[in-house]
Amino acid sequence: MLFNSIDFAIFLPIFFILYWFVTNNNLKLQNFLIVVASYIFYGWWDWRFLSLIFFSTIVDYLIGRKLRVVENQTKRKILLWTSIAVNLGFLGFFKYYNFFLDNFIAAFSFFGTNIKANSLNIILPVGISFYTFQTLSYTIDVYKRKLEPTKDFIAFSAFVSFFPQLVAGPIERASHLLPQFYKKRVFEYSKAVDGMRQILWGLFKKIVIADNCAEYANQIFNNSGDLNGSTLVLGALFFTFQIYGDFSGYSDIAIGTSRLFGFDLMRNFNFPYFSRDIAEFWRRWHISLSTWFRDYLYIPLGGSRGGTWMKVRNTFIIFIVSGFWHGANWTFIVWGALNAIYFLPLLLTNNNRNNLETVAQGKFLPSIKELALMLFTFGLTVFAWIFFRAENINHAFSYISEIFSLSTFTIPEIRPSNIILLTMIFVLIEWLGREQQFAIQNLGVKWKRPLRFLMYYALIALIYLFSGKEQEFIYFQF
Amino acid sequence: MTNFIRNILIFIIVPTIVLLFIIVPYFIKDPYLDYGKKENYSWTYFFQQLGDISTKKLINSTQEYNSFVFGSSRTTGIYACYLNQSIPNSSFYHYGNWNETIGGIYNKLQLIDSLGYKIENVLIYLDTDYTFKGEGKSHISDHYLISKQSKFNYLKTHFTSFYSNLTLKKLKILYGFKIDGTDFPNWHSDLKTNDPNHNCNDPKTILNYSLYDDSEILSAKIDSLKSSNILFNRQLHEEYLEEQISDSEKSMLIKIRELLKKHSTNYYFVITPLYDQKKFNISDQIKLVELFGDRVFDFSGINEYTANEYNYPDGKHFQPYISKCIIDSIIKVGTYNFSNK
Numbered sequence: 001m002l003f004n005s006i007d008f009a010i011f012l013p014i015f016f017i018l019y020w021f022v023t024n025n026n027l028k029l030q031n032f033l034i035v036v037a038s039y040i041f042y043g044w045w046d047w048r049f050l051s052l053i054f055f056s057t058i059v060d061y062l063i064g065r066k067l068r069v070v071e072n073q074t075k076r077k078i079l080l081w082t083s084i085a086v087n088l089g090f091l092g093f094f095k096y097y098n099f100f101l102d103n104f105i106a107a108f109s110f111f112g113t114n115i116k117a118n119s120l121n122i123i124l125p126v127g128i129s130f131y132t133f134q135t136l137s138y139t140i141d142v143y144k145r146k147l148e149p150t151k152d153f154i155a156f157s158a159f160v161s162f163f164p165q166l167v168a169g170p171i172e173r174a175s176h177l178l179p180q181f182y183k184k185r186v187f188e189y190s191k192a193v194d195g196m197r198q199i200l201w202g203l204f205k206k207i208v209i210a211d212n213c214a215e216y217a218n219q220i221f222n223n224s225g226d227l228n229g230s231t232l233v234l235g236a237l238f239f240t241f242q243i244y245g246d247f248s249g250y251s252d253i254a255i256g257t258s259r260l261f262g263f264d265l266m267r268n269f270n271f272p273y274f275s276r277d278i279a280e281f282w283r284r285w286h287i288s289l290s291t292w293f294r295d296y297l298y299i300p301l302g303g304s305r306g307g308t309w310m311k312v313r314n315t316f317i318i319f320i321v322s323g324f325w326h327g328a329n330w331t332f333i334v335w336g337a338l339n340a341i342y343f344l345p346l347l348l349t350n351n352n353r354n355n356l357e358t359v360a361q362g363k364f365l366p367s368i369k370e371l372a373l374m375l376f377t378f379g380l381t382v383f384a385w386i387f388f389r390a391e392n393i394n395h396a397f398s399y400i401s402e403i404f405s406l407s408t409f410t411i412p413e414i415r416p417s418n419i420i421l422l423t424m425i426f427v428l429i430e431w432l433g434r435e436q437q438f439a440i441q442n443l444g445v446k447w448k449r450p451l452r453f454l455m456y457y458a459l460i461a462l463i464y465l466f467s468g469k470e471q472e473f474i475y476f477q478f
Numbered sequence: 479m480t481n482f483i484r485n486i487l488i489f490i491i492v493p494t495i496v497l498l499f500i501i502v503p504y505f506i507k508d509p510y511l512d513y514g515k516k517e518n519y520s521w522t523y524f525f526q527q528l529g530d531i532s533t534k535k536l537i538n539s540t541q542e543y544n545s546f547v548f549g550s551s552r553t554t555g556i557y558a559c560y561l562n563q564s565i566p567n568s569s570f571y572h573y574g575n576w577n578e579t580i581g582g583i584y585n586k587l588q589l590i591d592s593l594g595y596k597i598e599n600v601l602i603y604l605d606t607d608y609t610f611k612g613e614g615k616s617h618i619s620d621h622y623l624i625s626k627q628s629k630f631n632y633l634k635t636h637f638t639s640f641y642s643n644l645t646l647k648k649l650k651i652l653y654g655f656k657i658d659g660t661d662f663p664n665w666h667s668d669l670k671t672n673d674p675n676h677n678c679n680d681p682k683t684i685l686n687y688s689l690y691d692d693s694e695i696l697s698a699k700i701d702s703l704k705s706s707n708i709l710f711n712r713q714l715h716e717e718y719l720e721e722q723i724s725d726s727e728k729s730m731l732i733k734i735r736e737l738l739k740k741h742s743t744n745y746y747f748v749i750t751p752l753y754d755q756k757k758f759n760i761s762d763q764i765k766l767v768e769l770f771g772d773r774v775f776d777f778s779g780i781n782e783y784t785a786n787e788y789n790y791p792d793g794k795h796f797q798p799y800i801s802k803c804i805i806d807s808i809i810k811v812g813t814y815n816f817s818n819k
């Protein structure tokens with residue numbers, strides 16, 4: 001079920017009524033209802049893959065229970081690696097089987113040996129990368145004794161399948177989300193209203209910004225061979241805003257929806273395009289994934305504690321794995337490696353934690369230096385997104401070579417002025433709200449009700465009038 | 479919680495009132511003619527599907543029909559009243575559709591059969607650019623009894639497609655304002671034959687049927703289509719089309735034959751003369767002939783009808799007099815008797 005669908009618009013109020021009014025605030029019943037609703041939500045897309053979630057849930061629940069009683073370190077390790085093997089096994093099969101097979105065949109044919117093997121027609125289960133990482137965090141934390149394993153199977157099932165963040169995150173840490181399923185939930189008016197506002201803003205980002213930008217980004221990337229450099233620059237910019245609107249919009253809707261039911265999900269985006277360096281960008285972009293890799297991969301590898309070689313190696317590993325997490329294509333690996341190259345100079349010169357505060361805090365405008373740094377970082381990000389969006393490496397290189405040609409100094413062949421204007425207004429609103437959780441969090445809060453409602457109506461009207469051609473959320477494919 | 483619910487209810491009052499003003503007229507005006515029986519089933523708005531309207535008209539009709547015309551918008555050049563004159567004891571229903579597929583034709587025949595009509599004569603127009611491009615499926619916008627979807631889904635699709643692109647003109651339609659232009663063709667179908675946009679009771683209709691339109695207005699329009707390359711330059715030598723009848727479409731044709739056989743129908747399959755002058759593929763031709771014998775009449779390729787560019791007022795359709803010529807030439811062959819085959 002998509003957040004931006006009529007189906008979800010009907011599903012959400014029904015679930016709200018059942019959750020708050022029919023369960024009589026009974027915690028067990030509420031958790032059970034969450035599981036049922038989450039399975040309906042996921043099964044709406046393809047019910048066959050519910051068995052995967054259910055299997056992962058059972059495996060990690062049982063391993064968690066076993067880890068509670070087993071003291072022998074070897075046995076504990078075996079249990080941990082069983083969980084990792086099952087979860088990553090599913091992920092590897094559904095997401096990476098064909099990639100490895102194709103590259104294996106290509107490597108052999110490079111050395112003159114032809115191997116015949118057929119690729120499988122595998123459907124990628126939506127959200128598999130997200131819930132796999134979420135359940136892994138549980139087993140690893142239990143193994144490290146950072147988290148008490150749960151006895152409550154329903155609460156654990158609800159944690160794994162919690163519908164607002166099941167298919168595209170934020171990837172929650174078990175230590176943060178699981179305890180929320182044990183606590184009695186109380187409806188908080190301010191939290192619910194805040195959640196509704198965040199849902200509205202998320203829908204605007206997705207339907208108006210991302211879907212409209214997607215139409216032109218697709219058109220330009222799909223016909224890049226026939227278009228001039230300036231149009232390709234515009235295409236890269238459209239994709240830059242598409243992916244941000246799409247993914248952060250989804251996260252906003254997920255977080256907002258959770259708040260309606262008394263849950264707090266972790267923040268996933270913190271205005272990343274206003275970053276002054278790449279390290280800051282990665283502290284603000286897809287925060288739940290970056291911190292997951294930091295906690296479960298970077299730090300166990302030694303982090304930045306070792307020598308220069310260790311720092312370089314670990315940085316490359318984390319960025320390349322992060323790229324590969326997005327998809328089985330060399331383009332994602334290059335995208336990850338490119339970001340590692342951007343990041344390394346900051347790390348090696350100990351400048352990776354320079355910009356921890358929000359840019360131009362308390363001010364309306366940034367300084368010239370801040371503006372220059374933001375534009376530079378934004379440019380690097382846009383450049384890297386070309387690899388992320390391209391069909392393959394050759395496509396990315398031909399795209400970039402046209403950008404670095406004289407044709408970039410000509411007028412773009414495609415220039416939808418209304419979408420450009422809309423995106424600029426969006427950037428302005430985001431800039432003005434950059435010190436909040438989401439851009440319109442405080443906008444109009446103190447206004448009188450009719451005026452505040454008028455703002456909501458205007459936003460809804462904008463969503464209706466400027467809705468782009470419906471596109472699936474990009475991150476569903478990851 | 480009470481406060482929250484109260485505020486939500488207050489918030490939705492205004493949109494609810496606005497929505498009521500927009501949605502209630504939809505069910506009153508009923509632009510797709512979905513609810514209840516109507517007096518007039520004519521193609522009125524571009525968003526309507528002709529086949530859908532024709533199906534509704536047939537279902538609600540009290541007329542006795544024993545003969546049917548099937549095919550795409552190119553059948554608008556077929557005058558059912560002329561067929562009634564030409565084939566003794568026939569009473570034709572013009573069951574045309576936009577972009578008709580072979581699957582759509584079969585499903586319509588099946589519906590007619592299930593409604594208890596006797597199918598004595600059938601004239602089917604086959605287009606080389608569309609009829610065999612649907613993999614044996616009917617058109618997605620066809621009536622739910624033809625497209626085999628649920629009635630609820632069919633009504634929901636009409637409702638959502640009407641509002642998915644709500645324009646001022648559509649609002650005017652809902653409130654009964656007169657509009658013209660491209661959204662409001664307002665054709666008047668013949669009450670009995672369902673012939674689109676002409677009246678069979680008008681004596682001039684048949685008289686003018688054989689007339690070639692050489693008016694200056696039409697010539698100028700065609701010249702402009704030529705200059706904009708919509709009427710493109712054609713090959714001097716005849717080209718053959720690629721094979722297009724798939725296995726699923728062939729099985730549809732077999733089913734059509736079985737139905738026609740059941741009714742001992744006198745039938746005519748016409749491959750229409752299109753502007754591109756491309757000849758129907760020989761393998762496909764053989765498939766049709768194997769099933770329908772000498773009742774397959776091929777007018778594709780370079781011939782007297784396709785030679786004249788001025789026969790194509792918009793590049794896609796041909797002048798009605800060509801349909802009359804086709805009818806005259808095929809009727810000569812005589813009626814078909816299944817029992818002899």
